Amino acid sequence: DGGITQSPKYLFRKEGQNVTLSCEQNLNHDAMYWYRQDPGQGLRLIYYSQIVNDFQKGDIAEGYSVSREKKESFPLTVTSAQKNPTAFYLCASSPGDRQPQHFGDGTRLSIL
Amino acid sequence: AQSVAQPEDQVNVAEGNPLTVKCTYSVSGNPYLFWYVQYPNRGLQFLLKYITGDNLVKGSYGFEAEFNKSQTSFHLKKPSALVSDSALYFCAVRGSGDYKLSFGAGTTVTVRA
Numbered sequence: 001d002g003g004i005t006q007s008p009k010y011l012f013r014k015e016g017q018n019v020t021l022s023c024e025q026n027l028n029h030d031a032m033y034w035y036r037q038d039p040g041q042g043l044r045l046i047y048y049s050q051i052v053n054d055f056q057k058g059d060i061a062e063g064y065s066v067s068r069e070k071k072e073s074f075p076l077t078v079t080s081a082q083k084n085p086t087a088f089y090l091c092a093s094s095p096g097d098r099q100p101q102h103f104g105d106g107t108r109l110s111i112l
Numbered sequence: 113a114q115s116v117a118q119p120e121d122q123v124n125v126a127e128g129n130p131l132t133v134k135c136t137y138s139v140s141g142n143p144y145l146f147w148y149v150q151y152p153n154r155g156l157q158f159l160l161k162y163i164t165g166d167n168l169v170k171g172s173y174g175f176e177a178e179f180n181k182s183q184t185s186f187h188l189k190k191p192s193a194l195v196s197d198s199a200l201y202f203c204a205v206r207g208s209g210d211y212k213l214s215f216g217a218g219t220t221v222t223v224r225a
Binding site: 004006031033040041042043045048050056058090092097098100101102103104105106108 | 116121146148155158206208210212213216218
């Protein structure tokens with residue numbers, strides 16, 4: 001079955017540590033997105049990529065970094081500069097701007 | 113700037129009764145509108161979209177939504193709610209030619225048996 005796989009499902013970060021969240025899709029979609037979900041705030045866009053080797057900042061990119069070396073993969077690194085990283089992180093992909101985004105099942109990040 | 117408002121944090125209905133989840137939007141140009149549903153600890157699942165055409169859009173699991181341009185609304189409806197419809201619902205909008213999808217804060221629907 002085609003879809004988006006996020007791993008790990010749960011992740012714990014120590015102070016001063018960078019952590020990387022994985023997102024892989026086999027839908028052959030060009031565009032990929034990372035969102036942060038906090039209770040009562042909906043989804044906020046962190047980074048997006050419309051094509052391999054290119055990506056743009058979203059609304060809340062500070063403290064995060066991404067790469068897009070392959071069409072299928074769009075990993076997100078939460079750096080030590082992100083002072084409030086505890087949240088549910090969702091990765092999505094889409095084939096075009098008129099089409100709905102498909103979502104993975106998320107990674108829940110917590111602070112140790 | 114584009115934005116979405118979901119004025120109700122929670123909606124409670126009895127099983128078998130009609131369900132409505134409200135959404136209003138603000139966007140430059142023609143809107144692309146979407147509804148998603150989220151179950152606990154899962155990603156968002158697509159329900160339906162409005163791009164152009166008929167104002168009444170039918171989607172998955174018996175849901176439908178009505179696009180009203182004059183009221184800038186896109187309310188989600190289901191004629192007869194099920195207990196299994198209990199979940200968190202998100203409305204989202206993007207302007208034509210825009211890359212960003214803006215989400216509302218979400219509405220928690222509880223359907224009691």
